[in-house]
Every structure is written in C-alpha cells, then in structure tokens.
Amino acid sequence: MPLYSYFAKSLDGKEKEGILEAKNEKELAEILRREGYILILAISKEKEKKPKISLSFFQRKISLKEKLFFVRNLQVMISAGISIPKALNSLAEQTKNKRFKKILLNLAEEITKGKNFSEAILSFPDVFSEFFQNMIKVGEETGNLENVLLKVAEQMEREYELKNRVVGALIYPAVILTFMVLEGIFMLAFVVPKLSQAFKELGVSLPFTTKIVISLGDFFGKYWYFLLLFVFLIFFLFQFLKKTEGFKKFIDKIFLSLPIISPIVKNLNSAFFARSLSTLFSSGVPIVNSLEITSNTLDNFYFKSVLRGGIERIKKGEKLSQILKNYPNIFPQTVIEMMAVGEETGQTAEVLGKLADFFEEEVTNATKNLVSVIEPLIMILVGAVVGFFAVSMVQPMYSMMQTIK
Numbered sequence: 001m002p003l004y005s006y007f008a009k010s011l012d013g014k015e016k017e018g019i020l021e022a023k024n025e026k027e028l029a030e031i032l033r034r035e036g037y038i039l040i041l042a043i044s045k046e047k048e049k050k051p052k053i054s055l056s057f058f059q060r061k062i063s064l065k066e067k068l069f070f071v072r073n074l075q076v077m078i079s080a081g082i083s084i085p086k087a088l089n090s091l092a093e094q095t096k097n098k099r100f101k102k103i104l105l106n107l108a109e110e111i112t113k114g115k116n117f118s119e120a121i122l123s124f125p126d127v128f129s130e131f132f133q134n135m136i137k138v139g140e141e142t143g144n145l146e147n148v149l150l151k152v153a154e155q156m157e158r159e160y161e162l163k164n165r166v167v168g169a170l171i172y173p174a175v176i177l178t179f180m181v182l183e184g185i186f187m188l189a190f191v192v193p194k195l196s197q198a199f200k201e202l203g204v205s206l207p208f209t210t211k212i213v214i215s216l217g218d219f220f221g222k223y224w225y226f227l228l229l230f231v232f233l234i235f236f237l238f239q240f241l242k243k244t245e246g247f248k249k250f251i252d253k254i255f256l257s258l259p260i261i262s263p264i265v266k267n268l269n270s271a272f273f274a275r276s277l278s279t280l281f282s283s284g285v286p287i288v289n290s291l292e293i294t295s296n297t298l299d300n301f302y303f304k305s306v307l308r309g310g311i312e313r314i315k316k317g318e319k320l321s322q323i324l325k326n327y328p329n330i331f332p333q334t335v336i337e338m339m340a341v342g343e344e345t346g347q348t349a350e351v352l353g354k355l356a357d358f359f360e361e362e363v364t365n366a367t368k369n370l371v372s373v374i375e376p377l378i379m380i381l382v383g384a385v386v387g388f389f390a391v392s393m394v395q396p397m398y399s400m401m402q403t404i405k
Contacts, residue, residue, distance in 0.1 A: 002021070002022070002023075003019055003020070003021055004019065004020055004021075004022055004025070004028050004042045004043065005017075005018075005019050005042070005043045005288065005289065005292060006018065006019070006020060006028060006032070006039060006040075006041060006042045006043075007039075007040045007041040007042075007285070007286045007288075007289050008032045008037035008038060008039050008040055009037060009038055009040055010036050010037050010038070014037075015286070016032075016035075016037050017286050017288060017289070020032075025039070025042050028042055029042075038141070040137070040138065040141050041134055041137060041138065041285065041286075041289050043130070043134070043289060043292055043293070062097055062099065062100045062103075062127050064156065064159065064160050064163070065160060066095065066097055066100060067127075067156060068153065068156045068157060068160055069095075070091055070095070070100075070104075071149055071152055071153045071156060072153045073087075073091055073094075074087055074088075074091060074149060075146060075149035075150050075153055077090065077091075078145060078146050078149065079146045084108075084111055084117055085108040085109075085111045085112045086108075088104045088105070088107050088108035088111070089104075089105065089108045091104055092104035092105045092108070100127075103124055103127060106120075106123075107120045107121065107124075110123075116137075116140055117136055117140060117145075118133060118136045118137035118140050121133055121136065129296070129297065130293050130296045130297075131152075131155075131276060131280075131293050131294075131296070131297050132152060134280075134285065134289070134293050135148050135151070135152050135279070135280075135283060136148065136149075136152075138283050138284065138285060139283075142284065148283060151279050151282070151283060152279075154279075155275055155276065155279050158275055158356070158360065159272065159275070161360075162268065162271060162272075162360055162363055165363060165364050165367050166264070166268065166363065166367055168367070169367035169368070169370050169371050170370075172371060172374075172375070173371075173374045173375075173378055176378050176382070177378065180381075180382055180385065184385065184389075185220060185227075187217075187389065188213070188216050188217040188220045188221075189217065189220040189221050189224060190221075191217075192213055192214060192216070192217030192221075192393075193217050193218065193221045195214075195393060196214040196217060196218070199214075199396055205396075206396050207392070207395050207396065209388065209391065209392040209395075210392045210393065210395060210396050212392070213389065213392045213393065245301070248301050249301045249302075252299075252300045252301040252302055253301075253302070255300070256300070256302060256329075256330070260370065260373060263366055264363060264366045264367065264370065265300060266330070266331075266332055267332070267359045267362045267363045267366060268299075268359075268363050269298050269299065269300045269303045270331065270332055270335050270355075270359045271356050271359035271360045271362075271363060272297060272298055272299075273294060273298060273303065273307075273335070274335070274352045274353070274355040274356035274359060275352075275353075275356035275360075276290075276293070276294040276297045277290055277291075277294050277349075277352050278348075278349050278350075278352035278353040278355075278356060280293060280294065281348055281349035281352065282349040282353075287314055287320070288311055288314055288315060291307050291308075291310065291311050291314065291320075292307075292308070292311060294307060295307035295308050302330050303330060303331075306323070306324070306327050306330055306331070310323040310324075319340075319343050320339055320343070321336055321337075321339040321340035321343055324336045324339060332359075334355070334358070335355065338351050338352075338354075338355045339351070339352075339355075
C-alpha cells in the first residue's frame with residue numbers, strides 16, 4: 001500500500017501531521033476520522049517514484065496564459081455565486097484550446113456526479129500542478145475557495161510575467177542566430193556549388209579554408225535531406241532526454257556553472273521558491289507539505305533536491321534557514337538570511353513574499369543586462385562567420401584575377 005504524508009485537524013483546532021500507510025485517500029481520511037481528525041492535505045509518496053517520461057509531448061499543451069485566464073475567471077464566477085460546474089461549462093465554451101475544453105467539461109461532469117473539485121483535477125496532473133491541486137483542497141476544506149483561487153491567480157500571474165521577461169530577453173539572439181544558420185545553409189547549398197564549379201573549370205589553386213567551405217557546400221547540396229533528418233532526430237532525442245533525471249541533472253549543473261546564466265537561474269528559482277512557499281504558508285499549509293509541493297514547482301534539479309532532502313530534517317525540528325546554510329552555492333545568501341529573520345519573527349510568509357518581489361526584480365535587471373552582453377557577442381560571431389566565408393571565396397577570385405592579368 002502507498003504511503004501518504006498528511007496534515008489533519010481536529011474539531012477543537014488541534015493539528016496533526018505525519019506519514020501513514022493506506023490504500024487510498026478515502027481510507028486515510030477514515031483512519032484519521034476514527035482518531036478524531038479531519039484530513040486536510042494528503043500527498044502520496046508513490047508520486048515521487050513514478051517515471052517522468054510520458055507521451056504528453058504529442059498532445060497540445062495548455063499554456064500558462066490559458067491556465068491564468070481560467071483561474072482568474074473561475075475566481076470571479078465563484079465570488080459572484082455561480083456554482084463550480086456551471087462556471088466550468090461556461091469557461092469551456094470560452095476557451096479555444098480543444099483539449100482544455102474537453103478537460104473542463106469532464107471536470108464539470110465529475111463534480112456534478114458528486115466529486116469535489118480537488119478530487120476531479122487529480123485526473124489531469126499534467127495540466128493542474130500539485131501546487132494547484134493542494135491549494136484547491138485547502139480552499140475546499142477551509143470554505144475559502146474564492147480567496148485561495150485569488151492567491152493562485154496572483155502566483156500564476158507573477159510566474160507568467162517572470163518567464164516572459166526571460167523568454168523576451170532570449171528572443172532577439174535566438175532570431176539572429178536562426179537567420180544566420182539558415183542563410184549559411186542557403187549559401188552553402190546553392191551559391192558555393194556554383195562558385196566551386198567555376199573554380200574547377202578555371203583550374204584555380206584553392207586555399208585550405210576555401211576547400212572546407214566547398215566541401216561543406218557539396219555535402220549540403222547532395223545530402224540536405226540527411227541534415228533535416230539529423231535535426232529532427234536531435235530534436236526528438238532532446239525531448240526524450242530532458243524528461244530523464246540524469247540528463248536533467250547534467251543540464252542543470254551546467255546552467256548553475258555558467259558565469260552569465262548562473263545568477264539568472266539562481267534568482268529565478270529563488271523567486272519561485274519564495275513565492276510558492278509564501279502562498280502556501282499564508283494559506284495555512286504546514287511546512288512539510290509546503291516544501292514537498294514547492295520542490296515540485298521548481299525547474300532546477302538541485303533546488304528540488306535541497307528541499308526534498310531537508311524535509312526529514314524539518315520533521316526532526318531543524319529550521320529551514322539552517323538547512324539552506326549548507327548550500328551556499330545553490331541558494332543566494334539573501335535567501336538564507338531573510339529566511340532566518342522570518343523564522344525568528346514568526347512572519348515567514350510575509351518575509352518570503354518580500355523576498356520573492358526582490359528576486360523577481362533581480363531577474364528583470366539581469367535579463368536586461370543579458371541582452372546588452374549577448375548583443376556584441378552575436379555581432380562578433382556574425383562578423384567572424386561572414387569574414388571567414390568572404391575570405392574563403394574572395395581569395396581564389398583574387399588569385400584568378402591575378403592570373404588573367
């Protein structure tokens with residue numbers, strides 16, 4: 001039977017948390033009910049053991065923007081007194097994403113049959129994150145779903161804005177590099193072969209660099225379909241590997257080591273960490289459950305590992321700030337110091353909220369600086385490639401003109 005990490009409350013307000021073995025959440029709730037407690041949160045330990053690889057890549061993904069729109073509108077509808085099934089049906093009609101529409105209609109049907117909202121969304125873990133699932137459950141158990149949805153919407157909005165800033169900073173260099181590669185392939189496939197033929201007919205002696213360019217041109221001209229196949233294979237291989245723990249660990253280690261990228265990665269994950277933990281704490285979720293949920297919202301393998309490894313130490317009474325002190329190469333010193341202040345003053349949720357604001361601003365500034373750093377590097381790279389190609393092609397032409405004279 002699976003193990004569940006749980007948090008429960010009695011009618012007189014006593015709290016209880018720990019780990020129990022049960023067939024499912026209903027049996028766990030029954031066990032706790034017999035002890036006089038009501039189950040608030042339950043997280044199956046089996047979730048961590050399940051492989052991450054799935055076929056979801058072939059399905060149309062539901063963007064963060066669509067989810068944000070859904071949560072915002074659901075919160076407004078519920079605050080207006082509209083029932084959840086009716087609100088879900090209405091939102092299903094508004095969405096243009098066919099897959100999301102089917103999911104919302106399915107949720108409305110399951111809730112109409114008697115399921116709770118939190119139970120119904122468990123069937124779609126690739127759409128509704130563990131953070132969202134547990135926040136909805138907290139809202140249902142406390143009878144405060146409207147305010148919980150508002151907090152979730154604010155969290156998602158911050159996340160959306162933050163990711164947009166990072167993506168926006170990378171669009172310019174990505175576009176430049178893409179066009180450079182496409183133009184290079186076009187030149188090699190169509191222009192270089194014609195120049196190569198002219199050089200052969202005139203019997204011009206070719207420099208080493210020119211021979212390299214011509215060889216590449218001949219290859220692209222004859223075997224361009226192999227190149228396309230290779231690109232597609234690399235793309236699908238990357239999609240497969242990025243879902244494996246070993247590859248994820250390797251890539252995340254590189255990102256934490258690169259001079260320019262590392263500060264952005266640390267600040268971005270620190271912002272997500274602080275924002276998620278602040279939202280969960282302010283909603284009354286206990287620290288053990290909050291750490292488990294937050295660890296699953298972070299992208300970087302090493303940030304996840306620190307939080308997951310600290311859960312057992314938290315259960316033994318150790319403070320989170322003391323645990324983070326052991327990882328100064330992962331968590332910035334500001335996080336460690338502010339976390340300690342929050343624990344000492346008893347205002348951890350408020351301190352984490354301010355900390356999230358700080359790191360979100362840091363990410364914004366870092367992405368602006370990233371563009372200013374990358375732009376000259378791209379210009380140098382483009383200049384070097386164009387210069388190499390020009391010299392390789394012009395040099396034999398110059399030798400040919402000298403021969404004619």
